[in-house]
Amino acid sequence: MTTNPIRTVTVGLGTRAYDILIGNGLIDRACTEIQARLPGIRVAIITDENVAAAGHLARLQASLDASGIGHAALTLPAGEKTKSFDHLQQTVGAILDARLERGDAVVALGGGVIGDLAGFAAGIVRRGMHFIQIPTSLLAQVDSSVGGKTGINTAQGKNLVGVFHQPRLVLADTSALDTLSEREFRAGYAEVAKYGLIDKPDFFSWLEANWRDIFAGGPARTQAIAASCQAKADVVARDEFETGDRALLNLGHTFGHALETATNYDSARLVHGEGVAIGMALAHRFSARLNQASTDDATRVEAHLKAVGLPTTLADVPGCLPDAEKLLSYIAQDKKVSRGALTFILTRGIGQSFIAKDVPASEVLAFLQDGLAGR
Template sequence: MSHVAEELRADITRLNVGLGERAYDILIGPGLFHEAGERIARLRPGARVGIVTDRHVAERHLATVEAALRAAGLTPTPVIVEPGEKSKCFRVFEEVVDALLAARIERRDVVLALGGGVVGDLAGFAAAALRRGVDFVQAPTSLLAQVDSSVGGKTGINSRHGKNLVGAFHQPILVLADSAALDTLPLREFRSGYAEVAKYGLIDNAPFFAWLERKWQEVFAGGPARIEAIATSCASKAAVVARDEKETGDRALLNLGHTFGHALEAGAGFSQRLLHGEAVAVGMAQAFRFSARQGLCSPEDALRVAAHLKTVGLPTRIRDIPGDLPDTDGLMDLIAQDKKVSRGALTFILARGIGRSFIARDVDPAELRAFLEAERGAI
């Protein structure tokens, strides 16, 4: 891939995901959707661009992006899906692939994922499968997608057996994180994304978590603190992806809170009852409580994690999730379907303290069951 040297505006941050010939830039800052055409044209001049987006995002951003693409000599074709996790399914995947083929998207063209994590995962998987691999660009519109799912090349859809069980690793050629897109994000969606920001502090960056405890209101308000939080999160993920692209080693640390969280999401029917980041928030609080129960970290650390998540308005316990959920046996079955299970052995990301997460293999199912029973009974 050839990169043309360019001067960036002072309010744009550039990070690079170092994957050799497949390295790519993450650009973070306001107004990037207005520049999408020229930035994509630098990489793929004259390309057709299949824009996969959802109905809500299309209302806010599609016209801007289409105009930018046309102005740069590119040919856009929108493919609009329904918003929400339920679009990450085989039926919608087939519809998206068919629409991209009908738009004559070829190997030298581009699929543009304009939306949150659902659109990014769905569009990325479609790009990976289309003609055995078409380039794609991530244009994330949610905080969660900007700091997590748009970076690293994980793409996929859900199955009735669980979340993200069908997919491929397919790296983007560019990520355009337009921070101004977050200004119109509903508060609940922003909070959901913030859980993934906090995750980076809890994995291996205790000073960042402490910074968030002090600065979270500024992050929510926007401005320099928000850009700094996004850039720090993306830099953390980019470094991990460069070391372990296919999640054979420490990339699994990025799943802190996700084993519990994915089971709760599935139990809630992948619905608006529980957004992904909300599930991760509960899952991270549970991971620290389980770690404390195992004597791995102090109870004070577990309380501190839950207190911060609760302060920003995120759920931290099963009781915070509205509606009915599976019983303990049901949750154990859902956890057993997790991608991190290896030959039946339960693998969790646990912690020896804030910023000291690690991969715990062969977690004792009996101890996990007892913990879940206690969690369900907690008041």
């Protein structure tokens, strides 16, 4: 368990600004941080079976009980398939059954799935309740808990139904990461690497040198989380609703989301961070194919992701994948498509990502066909 001091990153959204606290033991002091910002509230805790089994729900409940914060809890199945209409309805029902009011809060205690689902519920119940993120996975701590994107998946694609609903507070308890499986931690690391690949080449070089300390839980872990949160906070403050450069945060996600849809959100085959890792490697290779970047950079990205144990090719996805035409149809359904034109986050090199609009579908199709041929 880490003993690093608490670090604070602020998401600057004017009167809706909020803090991201990063450090050890924050679940146990959640009551103090919540009361300081939202005195007198009651909360609905939304979590999943794995998080509850790891003891984090009991820790949070004990903290709230110690300060007399009333609470109700709903424990859902773990996994990407929980981001569904059925579980959204169940979550909304639990909040209403607890007779929480508009001035009360929904607390997401879990990874990205729980955060996205609970945040969506908080955004629509009583036309918008307070929302608190207590992310327990690395992926959620560095990415999905920050910025207010919420939503669920459908048969047509990932995150196609949702709302922007900013949290009032994010408590990133680094001790929770000690209960993650190695696979889940690796998957979260893909989102850490993403920040370096977008526009921070020095950070990516630092990750290449320090990733072992991050995985071991040393001081570099908190430093990496804080740097990632600051990078995202800066972008969100500039472009809250993704009308401009916030789209750069989707590096690797267009390919990755298509693969998640293609595998029917089966976490045994592919979890989100693994899809992002493959997507980032594909984005760099595709950029090189389009003569936007050098193959050396694509090779370097792939080598680092492989070094930490992440997948980087279509061949790394277990089981069968649909043909290239079907994968392209999933990409065409993506939220980053505008008026039918394919939009990708491509790169001119490490830390030189850019938004590429009107990418020819024929180029994407040929690239996917070549990738599938290597399976």
